[in-house]
Amino acid sequence: MEIQRLTDKGFTTKTFQKDAIIYEPGMQPRYVYFIQSGEVRMVTISDDGKEFIQGVFKAGQYFGEPALLIDKPYLAFTIVNKVSRIIQVNRQDFFALIENEPDFSMSLIKTLSRRLFYKSMMLEELANEKAEHRLLTIINYLLPDVAVGAPLKVTRQELADMTGLRVETVIRGVKLLSKKGLISLSGGKIIRLE
Template sequence: MAQSPREDADMGALDQVDLFAGLEPEQLAAIAGSARLRVFARGAIIVSEGDEGLGLFVVQRGALKAFVVDDSGRELTLSLLGPGEYFGELALLDAAPRSASVMALERCELLQISRAAFLAVVEQSPTLMLTLLRNLVRRVRSLTDSVRALALVDVFGRVARLFESLAVERDGHWVIERQLTQQDIANLVGSSREMVNRILRDLVIGGYVSVDHHHIVLHRKLPARW
Protein backbone atom coordinates (compact mmCIF):
# COMPACT_ATOMS: atom_id res chain seq x y z
CA MET A 1 0.00 0.00 0.00
CA ALA A 2 1.26 3.49 -0.81
CA GLN A 3 2.09 5.84 2.02
CA SER A 4 0.78 9.39 2.07
CA PRO A 5 2.39 11.75 -0.47
CA ARG A 6 5.30 13.79 0.84
CA GLU A 7 5.92 17.32 -0.33
CA ASP A 8 9.65 17.51 0.49
CA ALA A 9 10.79 15.60 -2.59
CA ASP A 10 14.29 15.98 -4.00
CA MET A 11 13.31 17.35 -7.39
CA GLY A 12 16.91 17.30 -8.62
CA ALA A 13 16.27 13.73 -9.76
CA LEU A 14 14.40 15.01 -12.81
CA ASP A 15 17.52 16.36 -14.51
CA GLN A 16 18.77 12.76 -14.77
CA VAL A 17 15.68 11.60 -16.71
CA ASP A 18 16.25 11.22 -20.45
CA LEU A 19 12.62 12.12 -21.18
CA PHE A 20 13.44 15.67 -20.06
CA ALA A 21 16.84 15.89 -21.76
CA GLY A 22 17.35 19.24 -23.47
CA LEU A 23 14.88 21.21 -21.37
CA GLU A 24 15.87 24.65 -20.15
CA PRO A 25 16.51 24.93 -16.39
CA GLU A 26 13.38 27.02 -15.87
CA GLN A 27 11.27 24.45 -17.77
CA LEU A 28 12.66 21.63 -15.66
CA ALA A 29 12.06 23.65 -12.50
CA ALA A 30 8.44 24.22 -13.50
CA ILE A 31 7.88 20.47 -14.01
CA ALA A 32 9.64 19.71 -10.73
CA GLY A 33 7.36 22.14 -8.97
CA SER A 34 4.34 20.12 -10.07
CA ALA A 35 5.70 16.77 -8.84
CA ARG A 36 4.77 14.90 -5.66
CA LEU A 37 6.88 12.30 -3.89
CA ARG A 38 5.08 8.98 -3.37
CA VAL A 39 6.42 6.12 -1.26
CA PHE A 40 5.39 2.51 -1.94
CA ALA A 41 6.13 -0.67 0.00
CA ARG A 42 7.60 -3.80 -1.55
CA GLY A 43 4.95 -5.73 -3.47
CA ALA A 44 2.70 -2.72 -4.02
CA ILE A 45 1.01 -2.42 -7.41
CA ILE A 46 1.65 1.15 -8.53
CA VAL A 47 -0.60 0.98 -11.61
CA SER A 48 -2.64 -1.85 -13.11
CA GLU A 49 -3.18 -2.62 -16.77
CA GLY A 50 -6.46 -1.00 -17.81
CA ASP A 51 -6.37 1.72 -15.15
CA GLU A 52 -7.01 5.28 -16.18
CA GLY A 53 -3.72 6.93 -17.09
CA LEU A 54 -3.34 10.11 -15.07
CA GLY A 55 0.36 10.89 -15.33
CA LEU A 56 4.04 10.01 -15.24
CA PHE A 57 6.08 8.32 -12.49
CA VAL A 58 9.85 8.85 -12.14
CA VAL A 59 11.84 6.43 -9.99
CA GLN A 60 13.98 8.12 -7.33
CA ARG A 61 14.82 5.04 -5.24
CA GLY A 62 14.02 1.36 -5.39
CA ALA A 63 13.31 -1.21 -8.10
CA LEU A 64 10.13 -2.05 -9.99
CA LYS A 65 8.96 -4.22 -12.86
CA ALA A 66 6.50 -3.45 -15.64
CA PHE A 67 4.56 -6.49 -16.81
CA VAL A 68 1.50 -7.81 -18.63
CA VAL A 69 -0.47 -10.99 -18.03
CA ASP A 70 -2.19 -12.92 -20.83
CA ASP A 71 -5.57 -14.64 -20.67
CA SER A 72 -3.98 -17.87 -19.43
CA GLY A 73 -2.25 -16.10 -16.55
CA ARG A 74 1.23 -16.18 -18.08
CA GLU A 75 3.30 -13.14 -17.16
CA LEU A 76 5.69 -11.30 -19.46
CA THR A 77 8.02 -8.77 -17.86
CA LEU A 78 8.39 -5.78 -20.15
CA SER A 79 11.14 -4.01 -18.23
CA LEU A 80 12.93 -3.60 -14.92
CA LEU A 81 13.00 -0.06 -13.60
CA GLY A 82 15.46 1.66 -11.28
CA PRO A 83 16.49 5.19 -10.24
CA GLY A 84 16.34 7.71 -13.08
CA GLU A 85 13.90 5.58 -15.11
CA TYR A 86 10.21 6.29 -15.59
CA PHE A 87 6.88 4.88 -16.71
CA GLY A 88 3.46 6.20 -17.72
CA GLU A 89 4.88 8.89 -19.99
CA LEU A 90 2.12 8.52 -22.59
CA ALA A 91 -0.40 9.51 -19.93
CA LEU A 92 1.06 13.01 -20.12
CA LEU A 93 -0.45 13.30 -23.60
CA ASP A 94 -3.63 11.23 -23.64
CA ALA A 95 -6.21 9.62 -21.36
CA ALA A 96 -5.93 6.07 -22.72
CA PRO A 97 -5.92 3.23 -20.14
CA ARG A 98 -2.61 1.95 -18.79
CA SER A 99 -1.09 -0.61 -21.15
CA ALA A 100 0.81 -2.53 -18.44
CA SER A 101 1.01 -3.07 -14.70
CA VAL A 102 3.91 -1.92 -12.52
CA MET A 103 4.88 -3.51 -9.19
CA ALA A 104 7.43 -2.44 -6.58
CA LEU A 105 10.13 -5.10 -6.09
CA GLU A 106 11.37 -3.26 -2.99
CA ARG A 107 10.48 -0.09 -1.11
CA CYS A 108 10.29 2.68 -3.71
CA GLU A 109 10.20 6.44 -3.83
CA LEU A 110 8.59 7.81 -6.97
CA LEU A 111 7.95 11.30 -8.26
CA GLN A 112 4.43 11.57 -9.69
CA ILE A 113 3.67 14.23 -12.30
CA SER A 114 -0.01 14.49 -13.21
CA ARG A 115 -1.16 15.17 -16.76
CA ALA A 116 -3.12 18.24 -15.62
CA ALA A 117 -0.07 19.73 -13.88
CA PHE A 118 2.18 18.95 -16.85
CA LEU A 119 -0.18 20.54 -19.38
CA ALA A 120 -0.41 23.63 -17.20
CA VAL A 121 3.38 23.93 -17.44
CA VAL A 122 3.27 23.42 -21.23
CA GLU A 123 0.81 26.31 -21.58
CA GLN A 124 3.44 28.58 -20.08
CA SER A 125 6.26 27.14 -22.23
CA PRO A 126 5.01 25.62 -25.54
CA THR A 127 8.53 24.74 -26.76
CA LEU A 128 8.73 22.18 -23.95
CA MET A 129 6.31 19.93 -25.84
CA LEU A 130 8.51 19.75 -28.94
CA THR A 131 11.51 18.63 -26.87
CA LEU A 132 9.39 16.07 -25.06
CA LEU A 133 8.06 14.63 -28.33
CA ARG A 134 11.60 14.24 -29.71
CA ASN A 135 12.59 12.31 -26.60
CA LEU A 136 9.47 10.16 -26.79
CA VAL A 137 10.25 9.26 -30.41
CA ARG A 138 13.72 8.10 -29.32
CA ARG A 139 12.11 5.90 -26.65
CA VAL A 140 9.63 4.42 -29.15
CA ARG A 141 12.51 3.50 -31.48
CA SER A 142 14.24 1.72 -28.59
CA LEU A 143 11.06 -0.19 -27.77
CA THR A 144 10.73 -1.17 -31.44
CA ASP A 145 14.22 -2.68 -31.31
CA SER A 146 13.21 -4.68 -28.23
CA VAL A 147 10.09 -6.01 -29.96
CA ARG A 148 12.13 -6.94 -33.03
CA ALA A 149 14.51 -8.91 -30.80
CA LEU A 150 11.62 -10.84 -29.25
CA ALA A 151 10.24 -11.66 -32.68
CA LEU A 152 13.40 -12.42 -34.66
CA VAL A 153 16.12 -13.48 -32.19
CA ASP A 154 16.22 -16.94 -30.62
CA VAL A 155 16.00 -17.44 -26.85
CA PHE A 156 19.77 -17.62 -26.36
CA GLY A 157 20.22 -14.38 -28.29
CA ARG A 158 17.57 -12.70 -26.16
CA VAL A 159 19.24 -13.89 -22.94
CA ALA A 160 22.64 -12.64 -24.17
CA ARG A 161 21.11 -9.29 -25.15
CA LEU A 162 19.47 -8.99 -21.73
CA PHE A 163 22.66 -9.79 -19.82
CA GLU A 164 24.75 -7.35 -21.84
CA SER A 165 22.18 -4.57 -21.37
CA LEU A 166 22.02 -5.02 -17.59
CA ALA A 167 25.70 -5.61 -16.81
CA VAL A 168 27.79 -2.78 -15.33
CA GLU A 169 31.55 -2.75 -14.75
CA ARG A 170 32.65 -3.24 -11.15
CA ASP A 171 36.34 -3.73 -10.25
CA GLY A 172 37.19 -5.10 -13.68
CA HIS A 173 34.19 -7.42 -13.86
CA TRP A 174 30.87 -7.04 -15.61
CA VAL A 175 28.16 -7.64 -13.03
CA ILE A 176 24.36 -7.73 -13.18
CA GLU A 177 23.62 -6.07 -9.86
CA ARG A 178 19.90 -6.71 -9.90
CA GLN A 179 18.97 -10.04 -8.38
CA LEU A 180 17.33 -12.15 -11.08
CA THR A 181 15.81 -15.57 -10.64
CA GLN A 182 15.58 -17.92 -13.60
CA GLN A 183 11.87 -17.17 -13.74
CA ASP A 184 12.60 -13.43 -13.82
CA ILE A 185 14.91 -13.97 -16.80
CA ALA A 186 12.34 -16.17 -18.52
CA ASN A 187 9.66 -13.51 -18.07
CA LEU A 188 11.97 -10.85 -19.50
CA VAL A 189 12.90 -12.80 -22.64
CA GLY A 190 9.54 -14.48 -23.28
CA SER A 191 10.67 -18.05 -22.67
CA SER A 192 10.27 -20.88 -20.16
CA ARG A 193 12.25 -21.22 -16.93
CA GLU A 194 13.43 -24.64 -18.10
CA MET A 195 14.98 -23.20 -21.26
CA VAL A 196 16.69 -20.43 -19.30
CA ASN A 197 18.00 -23.04 -16.85
CA ARG A 198 19.65 -24.98 -19.69
CA ILE A 199 21.21 -21.86 -21.20
CA LEU A 200 22.57 -20.67 -17.85
CA ARG A 201 23.96 -24.13 -17.06
CA ASP A 202 25.87 -24.23 -20.34
CA LEU A 203 27.18 -20.66 -19.89
CA VAL A 204 28.44 -21.55 -16.40
CA ILE A 205 30.08 -24.78 -17.62
CA GLY A 206 31.71 -22.85 -20.47
CA GLY A 207 33.13 -20.29 -18.02
CA TYR A 208 31.21 -17.40 -19.54
CA VAL A 209 29.24 -16.51 -16.41
CA SER A 210 28.95 -17.37 -12.75
CA VAL A 211 25.86 -17.08 -10.57
CA ASP A 212 25.88 -16.34 -6.83
CA HIS A 213 22.67 -15.65 -4.90
CA HIS A 214 20.92 -14.57 -8.10
CA HIS A 215 23.76 -12.16 -8.98
CA ILE A 216 25.26 -12.89 -12.40
CA VAL A 217 28.88 -12.09 -13.32
CA LEU A 218 29.99 -12.04 -16.97
CA HIS A 219 33.59 -13.26 -17.23
CA ARG A 220 34.00 -12.89 -20.98
CA LYS A 221 32.05 -11.98 -24.08
CA LEU A 222 29.10 -14.29 -24.56
CA PRO A 223 29.19 -16.57 -27.63
CA ALA A 224 27.37 -15.50 -30.78
CA ARG A 225 25.14 -18.56 -30.67
CA TRP A 226 24.26 -21.41 -28.36
Protein backbone atom coordinates in the same frame (compact mmCIF):
# COMPACT_ATOMS: atom_id res chain seq x y z
CA MET B 1 15.13 15.05 -14.96
CA GLU B 2 16.87 14.93 -11.66
CA ILE B 3 14.50 13.93 -8.88
CA GLN B 4 16.03 16.62 -6.65
CA ARG B 5 14.90 19.29 -9.12
CA LEU B 6 11.32 18.04 -8.77
CA THR B 7 11.45 18.15 -4.98
CA ASP B 8 13.04 21.62 -5.17
CA LYS B 9 10.00 22.69 -7.24
CA GLY B 10 7.72 21.52 -4.45
CA PHE B 11 6.62 18.12 -5.76
CA THR B 12 6.03 15.63 -2.95
CA THR B 13 6.77 11.93 -2.78
CA LYS B 14 4.42 9.09 -2.02
CA THR B 15 5.55 5.73 -0.60
CA PHE B 16 4.36 2.53 -2.29
CA GLN B 17 4.79 -0.83 -0.56
CA LYS B 18 6.22 -3.94 -2.24
CA ASP B 19 3.71 -5.62 -4.61
CA ALA B 20 1.48 -2.52 -4.74
CA ILE B 21 -0.12 -1.98 -8.15
CA ILE B 22 0.34 1.62 -9.25
CA TYR B 23 -1.85 1.31 -12.34
CA GLU B 24 -3.35 -1.47 -14.42
CA PRO B 25 -4.59 -1.99 -17.98
CA GLY B 26 -7.61 0.09 -18.87
CA MET B 27 -7.01 2.85 -16.32
CA GLN B 28 -6.87 6.41 -17.65
CA PRO B 29 -3.49 8.11 -17.14
CA ARG B 30 -3.36 10.85 -14.52
CA TYR B 31 0.34 11.07 -13.69
CA VAL B 32 3.89 10.46 -14.80
CA TYR B 33 5.76 8.65 -12.02
CA PHE B 34 9.32 9.66 -11.10
CA ILE B 35 11.13 7.15 -8.85
CA GLN B 36 13.06 8.72 -5.99
CA SER B 37 13.98 5.32 -4.52
CA GLY B 38 12.93 1.72 -5.08
CA GLU B 39 12.02 -0.26 -8.18
CA VAL B 40 8.91 -0.89 -10.29
CA ARG B 41 8.25 -3.42 -13.04
CA MET B 42 5.86 -2.96 -15.95
CA VAL B 43 4.25 -6.24 -17.00
CA THR B 44 1.56 -7.77 -19.10
CA ILE B 45 -0.05 -10.84 -17.59
CA SER B 46 -1.34 -13.75 -19.65
CA ASP B 47 -4.65 -15.48 -18.99
CA ASP B 48 -2.78 -18.24 -17.13
CA GLY B 49 -1.06 -15.68 -14.85
CA LYS B 50 2.40 -15.62 -16.48
CA GLU B 51 4.10 -12.23 -16.38
CA PHE B 52 5.97 -10.78 -19.33
CA ILE B 53 8.19 -7.89 -18.24
CA GLN B 54 7.92 -4.82 -20.46
CA GLY B 55 10.43 -2.89 -18.39
CA VAL B 56 11.99 -2.39 -14.97
CA PHE B 57 12.30 1.16 -13.64
CA LYS B 58 14.70 2.20 -10.87
CA ALA B 59 15.63 5.29 -8.88
CA GLY B 60 16.10 8.32 -11.12
CA GLN B 61 13.86 6.92 -13.86
CA TYR B 62 10.23 7.61 -14.70
CA PHE B 63 7.31 5.77 -16.29
CA GLY B 64 3.72 6.23 -17.42
CA GLU B 65 4.39 9.08 -19.83
CA PRO B 66 3.41 7.44 -23.17
CA ALA B 67 -0.23 6.90 -22.16
CA LEU B 68 -0.41 10.37 -20.63
CA LEU B 69 1.11 12.03 -23.71
CA ILE B 70 -1.47 10.52 -26.08
CA ASP B 71 -4.32 10.30 -23.53
CA LYS B 72 -4.89 6.55 -23.98
CA PRO B 73 -5.57 3.95 -21.27
CA TYR B 74 -2.65 2.02 -19.83
CA LEU B 75 -1.91 -1.33 -21.49
CA ALA B 76 0.12 -2.95 -18.71
CA PHE B 77 0.38 -3.32 -14.95
CA THR B 78 3.02 -1.47 -12.96
CA ILE B 79 3.91 -3.36 -9.80
CA VAL B 80 6.30 -2.25 -7.06
CA ASN B 81 9.26 -4.65 -6.70
CA LYS B 82 10.47 -3.12 -3.43
CA VAL B 83 9.27 -0.28 -1.23
CA SER B 84 9.45 2.81 -3.43
CA ARG B 85 9.22 6.56 -2.98
CA ILE B 86 7.65 8.07 -6.09
CA ILE B 87 6.80 11.59 -7.20
CA GLN B 88 3.51 11.71 -9.09
CA VAL B 89 3.47 14.56 -11.62
CA ASN B 90 0.04 15.38 -13.03
CA ARG B 91 -0.70 16.09 -16.70
CA GLN B 92 -0.63 19.89 -16.42
CA ASP B 93 2.67 19.95 -14.52
CA PHE B 94 4.22 17.34 -16.83
CA PHE B 95 3.38 19.39 -19.94
CA ALA B 96 4.76 22.49 -18.21
CA LEU B 97 8.04 20.62 -17.65
CA ILE B 98 8.17 19.72 -21.36
CA GLU B 99 7.47 23.31 -22.42
CA ASN B 100 9.71 25.08 -19.90
CA GLU B 101 12.67 22.71 -19.47
CA PRO B 102 14.46 22.09 -22.81
CA ASP B 103 16.91 19.62 -21.25
CA PHE B 104 13.97 17.60 -19.91
CA SER B 105 12.31 17.62 -23.34
CA MET B 106 15.47 16.22 -24.95
CA SER B 107 15.81 13.62 -22.18
CA LEU B 108 12.19 12.58 -22.74
CA ILE B 109 12.77 12.13 -26.47
CA LYS B 110 15.83 9.96 -25.78
CA THR B 111 13.96 7.92 -23.15
CA LEU B 112 11.02 7.27 -25.48
CA SER B 113 13.41 6.38 -28.31
CA ARG B 114 15.27 3.85 -26.11
CA ARG B 115 11.97 2.26 -25.11
CA LEU B 116 10.79 2.07 -28.72
CA PHE B 117 14.10 0.49 -29.71
CA TYR B 118 13.76 -2.06 -26.88
CA LYS B 119 10.19 -2.97 -27.90
CA SER B 120 11.21 -3.38 -31.54
CA MET B 121 14.19 -5.51 -30.57
CA MET B 122 12.08 -7.74 -28.33
CA LEU B 123 9.37 -8.20 -30.99
CA GLU B 124 12.04 -9.41 -33.39
CA GLU B 125 13.51 -11.70 -30.74
CA LEU B 126 10.17 -13.21 -29.77
CA ALA B 127 9.66 -14.11 -33.42
CA ASN B 128 12.98 -15.97 -33.29
CA GLU B 129 12.43 -19.43 -31.84
CA LYS B 130 15.98 -19.92 -30.57
CA ALA B 131 16.07 -19.38 -26.82
CA GLU B 132 19.83 -18.91 -26.75
CA HIS B 133 19.63 -16.06 -29.26
CA ARG B 134 16.81 -14.32 -27.35
CA LEU B 135 18.76 -14.58 -24.12
CA LEU B 136 22.01 -13.25 -25.58
CA THR B 137 20.18 -10.31 -27.17
CA ILE B 138 18.56 -9.18 -23.91
CA ILE B 139 21.81 -9.65 -21.94
CA ASN B 140 23.75 -7.61 -24.50
CA TYR B 141 21.04 -4.94 -24.36
CA LEU B 142 21.23 -4.70 -20.55
CA LEU B 143 25.01 -4.94 -20.04
CA PRO B 144 25.98 -1.45 -21.29
CA ASP B 145 24.07 0.01 -18.31
CA VAL B 146 26.35 -1.92 -15.91
CA ALA B 147 29.81 -0.75 -14.85
CA VAL B 148 32.77 -2.76 -16.15
CA GLY B 149 33.44 -5.66 -13.80
CA ALA B 150 30.03 -5.33 -12.13
CA PRO B 151 27.29 -7.96 -12.21
CA LEU B 152 24.08 -7.65 -14.17
CA LYS B 153 21.44 -7.00 -11.51
CA VAL B 154 18.71 -9.05 -13.12
CA THR B 155 17.53 -12.39 -11.76
CA ARG B 156 17.13 -15.50 -13.85
CA GLN B 157 13.37 -15.16 -13.28
CA GLU B 158 13.44 -11.60 -14.63
CA LEU B 159 15.41 -12.75 -17.68
CA ALA B 160 12.78 -15.45 -18.21
CA ASP B 161 9.98 -12.89 -17.90
CA MET B 162 11.72 -10.53 -20.34
CA THR B 163 12.29 -13.17 -22.99
CA GLY B 164 9.17 -15.31 -22.62
CA LEU B 165 11.29 -18.32 -21.63
CA ARG B 166 11.08 -20.68 -18.68
CA VAL B 167 13.54 -20.16 -15.81
CA GLU B 168 15.06 -23.60 -16.43
CA THR B 169 15.69 -22.63 -20.07
CA VAL B 170 17.35 -19.40 -18.95
CA ILE B 171 19.62 -21.25 -16.49
CA ARG B 172 20.70 -23.73 -19.19
CA GLY B 173 21.06 -20.91 -21.73
CA VAL B 174 23.27 -18.79 -19.46
CA LYS B 175 25.58 -21.78 -18.83
CA LEU B 176 25.73 -22.53 -22.55
CA LEU B 177 26.45 -18.90 -23.48
CA SER B 178 29.22 -18.83 -20.87
CA LYS B 179 30.77 -22.07 -22.19
CA LYS B 180 30.75 -20.60 -25.69
CA GLY B 181 32.52 -17.48 -24.37
CA LEU B 182 29.65 -15.20 -25.38
CA ILE B 183 29.06 -13.94 -21.83
CA SER B 184 31.16 -13.88 -18.67
CA LEU B 185 30.14 -15.33 -15.32
CA SER B 186 31.61 -14.73 -11.89
CA GLY B 187 30.11 -16.48 -8.89
CA GLY B 188 27.10 -17.42 -11.01
CA LYS B 189 26.46 -13.76 -11.93
CA ILE B 190 26.63 -12.35 -15.44
CA ILE B 191 29.29 -9.64 -15.48
CA ARG B 192 30.41 -6.97 -17.90
CA LEU B 193 34.07 -7.29 -18.87
CA GLU B 194 34.53 -4.43 -21.33
